[in-house]
Amino acid sequence: MTNSTIVVMGDRAEYAPPAPERPNLRLGQLSLIAVTLFTFAFLYVPIIVLILFSFNSARTGAVWQGFTLSWYQRLLGNEALLTAAGRSLIIGIVSTAGSVVIGTLTALAMEREHFRAKAVWDGLLYMPVIIPEIVSGVSLLLFFAAGGIERGLLTLVVSHIAFSMPFVYLTVRARLADFDRSIEEAAQDLGADEAKTFWLITLPLLMPGIVSGALLAFTLSIDDFIISFFVTGKGWNTLPIYIWSQLKQGVTPEINAISAVLLLFSVSVIALSLLLQRRRN
């Protein structure tokens, strides 16, 4: 790394007395570009290589033996995979709906109302962000076991709501904090009752926050491995659990193909969320 990077990072020991300003700044800019390029390469090379090798016809190893789509074709005939993907989708949709409703209601109460022990709830709502996933996972497992509740679809859905709801809450609450309440007052001055004001004014204005919260909840649910791993029952594989079990048996080009599909899915979700934001603005 060049000297000026060290300056930027504030290292005392190796700091050189300031050279004439312009060259120094330019050097600083150059090293910023270098670190940025390196970081993006680091982030993307593994992903791109993985996608590339999902088209490789070789069954094992990393020698390129020609282009093929057969791994993708196999995915379509893979019953276990499709079942797992379908389950992940259902759990994702149901838990997102749940956490959007619950998170939004909680945000409305926490941002706008005053009540006793509010600080306690404020702290509790941050817990899921701070508690390590593995601790949530095992504590839910023991909780369900202690209650004699059979693990499966139901336990997966309620657990997914539990870990994604606080993120919806935070997103919606941030939107509410910027909310101009005089618009609601204007609506009520013009004769709208409380319910009408909520449905026609408050909710539409909150929508961008709710939509980003929903997309976040959906992604968290679809991607979750750790918590699902502990709260699922026998034979109740979600997509990440299926991928994990395949990885444990050894790497196949099929896993590369599934990964590539999931990556494409993530890119479309972000693109969708950015598009929605832009339209709203």
Added chain:
Amino acid sequence: MMNAIRERKRLQIFGLMFPGAFWLVVFFALPLLVIFVISFMARDELGSPVPPFSLDNYQQAFDSLYLNLFLFSLWISLLTTVVTLLISFPVALYIARSPKRWRNILIFLVMIPFWTNFLVRTYALQFLMRANGPINTLLQGLGVIQEPISMLSTPVAVLIGLVYGELPFMILPLYASLEKFDWAMFEAAQDLGADMRRAFLRVMLPMTMPGVLAGSILVFVPSVGSYITVELMGGGKINMIGRVIASQFGVASNWPFGSAISLLLMVVVTIAALVYFRVGRGERMAL
């Protein structure tokens, strides 16, 4: 009349808060209480918790074996946080200073890994670094090496995996702070005679501290309890506390001991979070 309005208001607040409060209490607080109780129990032959209650599990957790694993996990997570911070700060700074159009593209590029399945991403890195993976195949093909280099199953591999996995979670909050940074302040400091380093340390760093702290928490917490990364990059040879917990609920089948370690892990993470927030508040007050 007033009473009726107040009563209605109270009902409304109850209705708004109830579902969220219910979920937090039943699916976060109660399960923690359950593992708290179980952590004092013994186990039967199948690993299920049975009385009597004792401190045995905690005593076992403070055995040198597990204590060292705890310290090792903390050390790796601290390293991960520092390395991620050192890489992310220049990147976030560069993005924040780019022209708007370019900036949106770069942020989009950071968001893709942020939203991508963590398991798949870690697997992609592991695939790349395998003994028969693309890097080794390429180097052998070029004749640079004769035998494949073994890059996995070391503490460094786990560190690289954690940094790789957590980078977006550091860059995004840092960027959010740096984007709001008023460069006139930086120039003012320089006009008043501060050199670059001083202007950075005394003006820029304190003002972007919320982003630094948020990013550090977001990286540190998942790292301490990480399981996927340790398992995939450590190749079964590196052990960290998350993996110990998982094994207590799998092969080792000792739920009470697993509960005790989980609680200790939570205590450590909570302390770290409190320290961060305390430090953060101090910094802002110093302004």
